[in-house]
Amino acid sequence: MSLNDERFAARLREACPAPPPSADFDGRLARRRRGRPALLAWAGGTALAAAAAGFLLAPTALGPLMVPQPEVVASVTSAGSVESVASAAHSDELYAVLDLEAEDGNDLLPEDYAELADSLDL
């Protein structure tokens, strides 16, 4: 790499510094390490309860498909932060189920749905 390339890269780093970790980074991490039950207790169960109740299990040719109700999706997406229990505990599953954008051929397989159902106690 040329000297000009190095200077250019240094200029990018200088002009676009990444933010430091938040002050509560370690505290949040400790709570997450304690696992889902602790996390849920910490943040309260309202959003989670709504999310869990909002999933419907629909039989499809590929296997059981969990379909979140639109208002649940709205509540999760409007939370906007994984500080929310629903986001922390369920958004992965939620958006995985909503895998409408097949990328790199990574469509969900029937076993994925089964795993998601297990994780949501459905």
Add this chain to the structure above:
Amino acid sequence: MDTVTREAAFQAFVASHRARAVSLAWRLVGGDAAAAEDVAQDAFVQAWRALPGFREEAALSTWFFRILVREAHAARRRGRLRSFWNELTGQEPAERRAPADGGLQRRILAALESLPRGQREAFALVHLEGFSVTEAAAVLGSAPGTIKSHVHRALVHLRSELADLAEEGEARNEPE
């Protein structure tokens, strides 16, 4: 590994990798601070679970950043799905925590976003976070030659997209 030893080892690991993890995640998710923290946290939680199986910190570090890069990619994907869902349902997009400096930072992040995934990840690791080519190759599971190629192509693209910054850097380099 007993509980106390494991806890101490993990705390030391977090302390030494926390800043770099959040920084790399921030660059890979397009400058969203909240998403970057989540990505870093998820990667650390996985590291905590895997810690007893690792004898060398270096091996855990490489593995950790590999997980982090994967989590960042998944976060980007979720973000796209979220936008897609919002469009479908006519909802306003959730507020995105963009950098405070809306001008230059935004341009740089947009230029990074326009890179193909392989180039973006290689460039961020090597040039923005200071990984060696060998380390980046281990993290990304690619050959060092592939990383060099990605980095070179990324530089060509970014110098074109951010020509004013490139010229500024060259002007600093000229003798007075």
